[in-house]
Amino acid sequence: MFPKTITPMPLADPSPPPPRLRIDRVAKRFGPTVALDGVSLEVAAGEVHALIGENGAGKSTLMKVLSGAHRPDTGSLTLDGQPFAPSDPLHARNSGVAMIYQELNLAPDLSVEENILLGREPTTLGWINRAKRRRLAKRALEEIGQPQMPLDDPIRSLTIAQQQLVEIARALVSEPRVLIMDEPTSSLTQVDTENLFGVIARMSQRGVSVIYISHFLEECQRVASRYTVLRDGQSVGTGAMAEASLEQIIQLMVGREIDEIYPRTSRSVGEPVLELSGVAGLAKPSCVNLTLHAGEIVGVFGLVGAGRTETLRAVFGLDRLAKGSVSIYSREATHSTPAKRLANGVGLLSENRKEEGLLLNRSVADNLTLTRLGTVSRLGLVSDAAQAVASEKWMAMLDVKASSAVQPVGELSGGNQQKIALGRLLHHDARILLLDEPTRGIDVGSKAQIYRLMNELAGQGKAIVFVSSYLPELLGVCDRIGVMCRGELSEVRPVADWSEQEIIRTAVGQAEPREAAA
Amino acid sequence: MNLARLGSRDFLKAVRPFVGLFVVLLLFAMDAELRSLFFKGSNFKMILTQTVIVAIGAMGMTLVIVSGGIDLSAGSVVALCSVVTAKLIEQGHGFAAVLALTVLAGALAGLANGGIITAVRMMPFIVTLGMMGIARGISKWLANNQTVNPEQPLESVNSLMDNSQSPLTFFPLPDGVWLALGLAVVMAVVLRSTVFGRYVFAIGSNEDTARLCGIRVNVNKVAIYALAGAFFGLAGVMQFSRLTQGDPSVAIGLELQIIAAVVIGGASLSGGAGSIPGSVIGAFMMACLANGSGIKVWPNYMQEIIIGVVIILAVAMDKVEPMLQRFFRRGTND
Numbered sequence: 001m002f003p004k005t006i007t008p009m010p011l012a013d014p015s016p017p018p019p020r021l022r023i024d025r026v027a028k029r030f031g032p033t034v035a036l037d038g039v040s041l042e043v044a045a046g047e048v049h050a051l052i053g054e055n056g057a058g059k060s061t062l063m064k065v066l067s068g069a070h071r072p073d074t075g076s077l078t079l080d081g082q083p084f085a086p087s088d089p090l091h092a093r094n095s096g097v098a099m100i101y102q103e104l105n106l107a108p109d110l111s112v113e114e115n116i117l118l119g120r121e122p123t124t125l126g127w128i129n130r131a132k133r134r135r136l137a138k139r140a141l142e143e144i145g146q147p148q149m150p151l152d153d154p155i156r157s158l159t160i161a162q163q164q165l166v167e168i169a170r171a172l173v174s175e176p177r178v179l180i181m182d183e184p185t186s187s188l189t190q191v192d193t194e195n196l197f198g199v200i201a202r203m204s205q206r207g208v209s210v211i212y213i214s215h216f217l218e219e220c221q222r223v224a225s226r227y228t229v230l231r232d233g234q235s236v237g238t239g240a241m242a243e244a245s246l247e248q249i250i251q252l253m254v255g256r257e258i259d260e261i262y263p264r265t266s267r268s269v270g271e272p273v274l275e276l277s278g279v280a281g282l283a284k285p286s287c288v289n290l291t292l293h294a295g296e297i298v299g300v301f302g303l304v305g306a307g308r309t310e311t312l313r314a315v316f317g318l319d320r321l322a323k324g325s326v327s328i329y330s331r332e333a334t335h336s337t338p339a340k341r342l343a344n345g346v347g348l349l350s351e352n353r354k355e356e357g358l359l360l361n362r363s364v365a366d367n368l369t370l371t372r373l374g375t376v377s378r379l380g381l382v383s384d385a386a387q388a389v390a391s392e393k394w395m396a397m398l399d400v401k402a403s404s405a406v407q408p409v410g411e412l413s414g415g416n417q418q419k420i421a422l423g424r425l426l427h428h429d430a431r432i433l434l435l436d437e438p439t440r441g442i443d444v445g446s447k448a449q450i451y452r453l454m455n456e457l458a459g460q461g462k463a464i465v466f467v468s469s470y471l472p473e474l475l476g477v478c479d480r481i482g483v484m485c486r487g488e489l490s491e492v493r494p495v496a497d498w499s500e501q502e503i504i505r506t507a508v509g510q511a512e513p514r515e516a517a518a
Numbered sequence: 519m520n521l522a523r524l525g526s527r528d529f530l531k532a533v534r535p536f537v538g539l540f541v542v543l544l545l546f547a548m549d550a551e552l553r554s555l556f557f558k559g560s561n562f563k564m565i566l567t568q569t570v571i572v573a574i575g576a577m578g579m580t581l582v583i584v585s586g587g588i589d590l591s592a593g594s595v596v597a598l599c600s601v602v603t604a605k606l607i608e609q610g611h612g613f614a615a616v617l618a619l620t621v622l623a624g625a626l627a628g629l630a631n632g633g634i635i636t637a638v639r640m641m642p643f644i645v646t647l648g649m650m651g652i653a654r655g656i657s658k659w660l661a662n663n664q665t666v667n668p669e670q671p672l673e674s675v676n677s678l679m680d681n682s683q684s685p686l687t688f689f690p691l692p693d694g695v696w697l698a699l700g701l702a703v704v705m706a707v708v709l710r711s712t713v714f715g716r717y718v719f720a721i722g723s724n725e726d727t728a729r730l731c732g733i734r735v736n737v738n739k740v741a742i743y744a745l746a747g748a749f750f751g752l753a754g755v756m757q758f759s760r761l762t763q764g765d766p767s768v769a770i771g772l773e774l775q776i777i778a779a780v781v782i783g784g785a786s787l788s789g790g791a792g793s794i795p796g797s798v799i800g801a802f803m804m805a806c807l808a809n810g811s812g813i814k815v816w817p818n819y820m821q822e823i824i825i826g827v828v829i830i831l832a833v834a835m836d837k838v839e840p841m842l843q844r845f846f847r848r849g850t851n852d
Contacts, residue, residue, distance in 0.1 A: 318729065318730065337732075338729060338730060338732045339732035339733070339734055342731075342732040348730060350727075350730055355724075355726065356724070356726040356727055356730055357730070358724070358727060359719075359720055359723035359724050359728075359790070360723070360724070361723050361790050361791065362719060362720070362723050362790065366716065366720070370716070370720060370731045370733075371731045371732055373713045373716055374713070380713075381707065381712060382712065382715075382716055424731070
């Protein structure tokens with residue numbers, strides 16, 4: 001394809017060892033869709049390389065090319081200087097490229113030992129050599145610093161983090177030269193994540209190259225020495241992790257300035273629309289006081305379990321209120337049901353879009369219009385045409401990528417699903433929006449669109465409560481912020497009156513006493 | 519229904535029961551004996567009459583199953599209502615009163631089901647299993663453990679399922695067939711296009727989401743079970759008309775035939791999917807299979823095996839199609 005290789009940057013030293021893995025202008029298209037459009041990447045031996053990109057940027061396709069599931073249309077791969085063209089995942093693994101997928105691929109009823117050597121059982125005359133298998137399994141676990149792992153326990157009885165370590169041990173048995181990890185920490189706790197980083201560092205010291213794919217940029221910064229950013233199937237930036245700021249990387253990912261991520265137009269704050277005084281639920285929250293005004297975004301920060309979701313649910317009428325009172329538009333409306341709240345123009349976006357937020361097997365149109373089917377009905381019958389027209393309007397406004405308004409929501413990506421869940425509140429014309437983790441688990445581009453939307457809605461005079469565990473977005477989007485800790489909401493203060501440290505201290509219950517607290 | 523707006527997959531799903539029926543008829547047409555005896559107007563009149571009870575029951579059951587529930591008491595409620603019909607005729611009530619009161623009796627049984635399921639938060643399977651025994655017991659009690667034969671027959675009720683006039687032609691069809699067809703049209707629109715119908719789908723797809731969207735889940739569920747009970751009551755009237763007597767031990771296992779018709783018609787037992795036309799076609803297909811087997815003088819067990827295979831095939835298509843789609847689409851997903 002490329003008869004003359006033109007090296008973009010002439011190398012200073014003409015004879016360094018070839019990189020462990022070199023991906024050179026790889027392209028891959030599926031029909032009209034260009035998945036990869038010239039990706040280049042180099043990983044040295046023992047290097048931990050972060051591969052960063054939004055959903056749909058081409059990370060998965062690139063990994064499938066590396067693991068032999070797809071063949072590139074053009075471009076080349078070399079492994080330690082040798083051409084590398086894996087024909088299938090087994091071939092790739094035998095060549096020294098092992099992959100650990102997001103979904104674990106372990107046999108849940110087999111033991112740790114059996115899983116580590118699965119498909120590579122040492123044999124003597126056709127019988128499994130148990131003693132040798134045990135030795136090999138032990139060695140693999142020791143190499144990742146987990147000698148205490150119970151070899152005879154079934155995988156089912158382990159935690160997700162332990163299972164992941166077993167998977168890594170299994171990958172090590174094949175003596176990989178390159179190990180690819182796809183979102184390895186997505187289901188791990190903080191402690192397990194730290195542990196995993198230790199394992200990655202060990203492997204790096206042993207000379208194994210690691211390609212680390214993650215959404216969590218902070219993690220990439222900690223674990224990787226170099227990074228490559230993919231956008232729209234192209235590698236748009238690469239460099240040493242230590243020399244890049246988070247903002248620079250995000251900018252590369254989304255292709256625009258950080259200011260555009262958190263847009264802020266001037267808003268005028270109006271009348272109070274939602275007043276909570278001393279609100280308490282059966283277990284949580286214990287005491288929440290909040291006054292939300294029209295045209296205002298109030299952020300609620302807190303750790304998991306602080307009672308933020310419970311507060312929203314109680315206010316929305318999904319859970320019972322034990323104490324306190326709720327006023328909407330200065331009218332007392334403490335005890336309520338979701339139906340009444342919706343009738344009053346209050347909408348709730350669930351933090352759990354799959355379990356609670358959406359009807360996954362129903363169409364985009366049904367999901368968007370469910371709370372106000374009356375607007376798309378004629379003579380008491382829901383009109384498919386009116387539903388589609390209304391839905392297409394919201395889909396265009398929210399930039400939803402779906403084949404049509406009748407596509408089941410479950411088939412859309414996370415970001416698009418979230419836009420549908422938000423779109424329902426728009427179709428309902430909710431004026432008080434309770435948004436619970438609206439950007440959880442979605443790509444940066446969709447996040448930016450949601451921030452922009454929130455800004456627009458506030459500009460139209462709508463009032464928003466924005467619950468989030470991600471402090472930068474709260475600081476970027478909100479007018480005022482309150483912090484929840486153990487069921488209590490702190491004083492809600494303008495963003496400028498908080499420092500990041502202070503917010504975190506309050507969230508973990510270490511707030512310094514303040515005179516001004518009312 | 520605007521087909522252009524339906525996704526191709528939904529379209530496939532909607533026509534699948536019709537395709538299944540077509541395949542059955544095609545297979546029948548390949549047999550000389552069936553060709554001459556099965557494909558006759560008079561025979562179709564018979565099949566349609568035989569479909570009525572299961573089809574009416576299936577209309578109620580479709581609502582329940584689409585909402586994510588199940589009603590095992592259907593057969594017992596049909597038997598109970600056939601006895602209620604007989605008792606009402608004995609007491610000299612007219613057609614309208616008999617019909618209305620029997621349907622009401624069925625609706626009350628459904629109301630009890632729905633009330634217990636929502637108030638005590640019990641599994642529909644258990645509650646309706648209990649109701650299956652209760653309704654059967656009450657019908658035997660009411661009938662004194664024997665069939666109830668009204669001395670003064672009420673001709674209008676008896677003729678609902680009577681297909682003996684002009685036995686050699688398709689028309690005229692018995693009133694019960696017309697009633698079932700009319701109800702099928704109404705219920706198809708109710709389930710597909712009314713707000714209530716959309717709520718039934720929403721509740722069956724995800725109850726939590728339905729609640730979040732302000733749908734009064736409990737009220738709707740009670741309404742669904744009560745409405746289903748009303749349909750079983752009407753099926754009870756038809757059951758009476760077919761035998762011209764109230765029989766407390768009739769319709770044993772009918773609930774399973776009804777559920778089979780609904781499932782063949784494309785409904786999912788986990789809720790959120792199903793349609794009235796599909797269920798009615800499912801009922802009709804089962805009647806065709808029974809009728810065809812009868813003509814071929816196949817033993818009863820053959821019939822049972824065939825219907826069993828059809829049920830599994832119908833649901834297997836549900837699983838196989840997405841697998842094929844995934845297979846063909848795998849390459850384009852990133």
